[in-house]
Amino acid sequence: xxxxxxxxxxxxxxxxxxxxxxxxxxxxxxxxxxxxxxxxxxxxxxxxxxxxxxxxxxxxxxxxxxxxxxxxxxxxxxxxxxxxxxxxxxxxxxxxxxxxxxxxxxxxxxxxxxxxxxxxxxxxxxxxxxxxxxxxxxxxxxxxxxxxxxxxxxxxxxxxxxxxxxxxxxxxxxxxxxxxxxxxxxxxxxxxxxxxxxxxxxxxxxxxxxxxxxxxxxxxxxxxxxxxxxxxxxxxxxxxxxxxxxxxxxxxxxxxxxxxxxxxxxxxxxxxxxxxxxxxxxxxxxxx
Numbered sequence: 001x002x003x004x005x006x007x008x009x010x011x012x013x014x015x016x017x018x019x020x021x022x023x024x025x026x027x028x029x030x031x032x033x034x035x036x037x038x039x040x041x042x043x044x045x046x047x048x049x050x051x052x053x054x055x056x057x058x059x060x061x062x063x064x065x066x067x068x069x070x071x072x073x074x075x076x077x078x079x080x081x082x083x084x085x086x087x088x089x090x091x092x093x094x095x096x097x098x099x100x101x102x103x104x105x106x107x108x109x110x111x112x113x114x115x116x117x118x119x120x121x122x123x124x125x126x127x128x129x130x131x132x133x134x135x136x137x138x139x140x141x142x143x144x145x146x147x148x149x150x151x152x153x154x155x156x157x158x159x160x161x162x163x164x165x166x167x168x169x170x171x172x173x174x175x176x177x178x179x180x181x182x183x184x185x186x187x188x189x190x191x192x193x194x195x196x197x198x199x200x201x202x203x204x205x206x207x208x209x210x211x212x213x214x215x216x217x218x219x220x221x222x223x224x225x226x227x228x229x230x231x232x233x234x235x236x237x238x239x240x241x242x243x244x245x246x247x248x249x250x251x252x253x254x255x256x257x258x259x260x261x262x263x264x265x266x267x268x269x270x271x272x273x274x275x276x277x278x279x280x281x282x283x284x285x286x287x288x
Contacts, residue, residue: 246279
């Protein structure tokens with residue numbers, strides 16, 4: 001197995017397993033989180049989970065004041081920006097799945113990683129895959145029926161932009177900090193940003209059981225996925241990472257059907273398939 005200049009292994013096999021584990025954790029965690037929406041709202045749920053994620057990453061990484069002072073200011077700022085971006089992405093995604101089916105929201109959100117793969121394409125065939133993705137999105141949302149939530153779709157697209165930025169920033173932070181220390185720096189910023197949207201929603205619904213439920217849900221999303229994706233992005237370039245995430249809509253379709261009872265129409269299944277095909281078609285060599 002080849003090694004990079006920093007001595008890291010660059011084989012894609014372990015990275016693929018990390019990403020598959022991340023996707024499963026994200027979708028199960030997202031589906032389970034909908035149970036908190038009635039009590040504290042989608043943004044409130046995102047805020048509670050970010051709070052617990054901050055506690056978890058600080059307990060794992062244990063960054064000290066001396067260590068923080070020894071870091072380059074640009075690296076610390078990059079980590080804080082990552083936290084802010086992940087917060088916007090989380091709030092937008094949770095607000096989206098409160099309005100549209102999980103698989104539809106994830107397929108729309110996946111346009112962010114797919115966009116990275118297309119932008120970094122090689123050859124003219126890379127221009128074909130956005131057409132497949134657009135056809136898939138139209139099949140999923142079926143705008144001609146008039147029943148789709150425009151707000152939900154817009155929020156999912158905001159999450160898509162956030163996801164693309166999150167991928168780029170996570171790779172940069174993963175390269176600058178050892179272990180998960182970069183995530184420990186990023187999480188307080190995520191808490192502050194999500195609080196702007198989440199505290200007003202959650203204020204009237206906080207209780208011991210709700211806070212406790214948010215604690216274990218935070219392990220499913222974002223603690224485990226963030227850690228797995230950071231490790232994967234140390235092995236893969238962003239184009240390959242975005243392409244491997246093409247399976248995310250398929251995971252969402254399955255989890256939504258099993259856990260939320262969101263049975264898709266045949267045309268929506270075709271839409272997910274088209275988005276997945278677009279991701280696979282945009283695939284590039286991914287070793288770093």
